[in-house]
Amino acid sequence: MSIEEIQRELRERGLAGWLFVDHHNRDPVAYRVLGLALGREATRRWYYLIPAEGEPRGLVHHIESEVLDRLPGVKRRYASWQELERELVRLLGGVQRVAMQYSPNCAIPQLSLVDAGTVEQIRALGVEVVSAADLVQMFEARWTPENLAAHLEAGRRVDAIIAETFRWIGEELGASRTVREFGVKQHILERFSGNGLTTNHGPIVASGRNTSNPHYQPRPGQDREIRVGDVLLLDVWAKLEGPAAVYYDVTWMAYCGPQPPEAVQRVFEVVREARERVIGFLRARLSAGEQVRGFEADDVARRYISECGYGPYFTHRTGHSIGRDVHGAGANLDNFETHDERRLIPWTCFSVEPGVYLEEFGARSEVNVFLEDRDVRVTGTVQDALVTI
16 A cells, blocks of 8 residues: 555545545455455444545554554544544544545445445535545556466466366267266366465356356256257356465356357357457557546447347346456446446456357356556457357
């Protein structure tokens, strides 16, 4: 964390400060931005204000007074609710407008981390509260060179595991051995373990009609046998171990047989082209030095899929921010689930993953895009044709 950089950004945005508040570890973003360890649960509320000018200051409970010790600035203490009210007046004295991890009308749900009551509490002191979404993107979602290197290495390992998994499925089916979705999931997780990769959950292994469910998860006794003639979808995300690790998240499609049916081929080509149109749109805008907002990129994919007659079957956003969490804190490519007006800024990464989900089968094509200063970089192997198993 750089106090000077944050203060410079606050001044440019006309904000008096950035107010961080937490209770029971509800706001992991605050811990990451401030460089605090997210370990022991905060059972009492703490407050930390970075003003646009001057020294930061904090407010902590007597019982957990050490929670902000590693941060600069004076920290005052409270015990009773009466003391809390008095100390908040002191903490915010002279401050008229602050940013918090709050999203008006919950427009960006992943950034609605401060509870409504706390927002009311701050507003009752005569302080205007605005969303910190853009600040979070600047100081949490942007990657370092170390993050990018870790992502690229994770991508190399994940891409190799996906290719090996398709070969393994082909060998098993060719030998007339039973292959089930959950077994493929376990196969991938075992390869993760042997290749220094970790994940929070998943991967998605879906075949046949299960590919029509974008977030399908195979479970023991509730999965499907993979057979010749099936469409197969692998959505795989993982990262390296270590503090610089960020996720790599891709989706590949296959057909279990020598020649996919025309309908399957057609839908795959539509989602692939939608993916490429988004990347081309981003590259053109950025190379011209123009800004792009998340909802605009989503519109590109959605417009094309609608023109192809599949609009009602594209039922999720085009892409999500990627970071230390697989769904990161930066701008999403979304004008469907939400209207994301945040700018796509350099040194952030997100997925581009349009999909079409018919009753009989679904298809999705997902790549990761890293924004350079005036260009886009697809960070892994790109699927241009259906894999035939």
